[in-house]
Amino acid sequence: MRRTARPVLAALAVLGLAACTGNPGPTSTSSAPASPPTEPPPSATSTPAPTSDVDAALVALEAEFDARVGVAALDTGDGSRTEHRAHERWGYASTVKVFLAAELLRTTTAEQRTEQVTWSQEDVDAAGHAPVTGEHVGNALTLDQLAEAAVRESDNAATNILFDRIGGPSGLRDAFELIGDTTTAPARTEPALNQVGPGSTEDTTTPAAFTADLDALLHGGALGPADAAQLVEWMTGNATGDSLVRAGAPDGWSVADKSGGAGAIRNDVALVTPPGREPVLLTVLTERLDPDAGYEDELVERVAAVVLDEFR
Numbered sequence: 001m002r003r004t005a006r007p008v009l010a011a012l013a014v015l016g017l018a019a020c021t022g023n024p025g026p027t028s029t030s031s032a033p034a035s036p037p038t039e040p041p042p043s044a045t046s047t048p049a050p051t052s053d054v055d056a057a058l059v060a061l062e063a064e065f066d067a068r069v070g071v072a073a074l075d076t077g078d079g080s081r082t083e084h085r086a087h088e089r090w091g092y093a094s095t096v097k098v099f100l101a102a103e104l105l106r107t108t109t110a111e112q113r114t115e116q117v118t119w120s121q122e123d124v125d126a127a128g129h130a131p132v133t134g135e136h137v138g139n140a141l142t143l144d145q146l147a148e149a150a151v152r153e154s155d156n157a158a159t160n161i162l163f164d165r166i167g168g169p170s171g172l173r174d175a176f177e178l179i180g181d182t183t184t185a186p187a188r189t190e191p192a193l194n195q196v197g198p199g200s201t202e203d204t205t206t207p208a209a210f211t212a213d214l215d216a217l218l219h220g221g222a223l224g225p226a227d228a229a230q231l232v233e234w235m236t237g238n239a240t241g242d243s244l245v246r247a248g249a250p251d252g253w254s255v256a257d258k259s260g261g262a263g264a265i266r267n268d269v270a271l272v273t274p275p276g277r278e279p280v281l282l283t284v285l286t287e288r289l290d291p292d293a294g295y296e297d298e299l300v301e302r303v304a305a306v307v308l309d310e311f312r
Contacts, residue, residue, distance in 0.1 A: 093260030248304030
């Protein structure tokens with residue numbers, strides 16, 4: 001693993017207190033730019049010879065689960081990275097909600113987010129998964145509460161309200177471009193964003209792009225310290241991620257994350273903090289090759305265990 005020095009920004013201290021045809025082969029330990037070149041979604045997966053122990057372990061997991069695995073991990077202390085298929089595209093599913101909440105934080109004040117918002121039963125029915133908003137039809141919640149519901153409970157109706165407030169998918173695309181990400185391609189709201197057709201780039205990203213985005217938001221100054229800390233708080237205790245990166249992290253390491261899953265896709269984006277050290281930012285994107293096979297939480301857990309062991 002290549003080690004390169006990088007400064008640790010002041011925002012990190014605040015966060016510590018808060019808590020497609022053809023594939024390029026799997027690659028590891030490369031230094032990726034914030035907006036990497038990407039391949040289109042692959043229609044077939046090749047598995048060239050692994051180039052490191054991590055690659056070998058991840059290739060073995062791909063074979064065991066008949067899946068494609070993408071990883072981009074960044075040690076925010078010294079800048080070292082571990083990557084595997086980091087520039088290939090996946091549907092991002094609900095992991096995008098953490099970036100949607102970040103854009104709400106960036107574009108509103110704390111006072112503005114106390115605004116009370118209502119919605120209809122039709123909004124809930126159209127959105128699908130709505131564990132919070134479904135219980136509060138006719139009862140207002142604040143924008144802060146809706147953002148928390150979108151991140152912690154993956155509430156789709158709350159997500160669509162946030163989309164409305166930041167200018168829809170085009171507003172989210174502008175937000176990504178503002179932090180240097182021209183790879184991620186928001187196109188639709190919930191639940192349509194979960195359906196990624198063969199060869200389409202709509203509602204897709206790469207592991208490298210999402211890890212760079214999280215770094216820009218939490219440690220690069222794209223969010224102020226208070227807003228960055230609030231985002232991490234919403235990611236903390238995310239029950240939908242208990243069986244993913246959190247399950248694969250070493251004992252005593254804290255994990256704040258946002259999960260996503262649809263069909264054969266299972267993803268997690270996480271801030272992983274070892275005791276007494278700066279956090280590791282980790283994006284894990286997975287997809288079973290059989291679109292009817294369903295996703296596997298265990299695959300994400302075991303990928304996280306392999307990758308995070310490199311950062312002990």
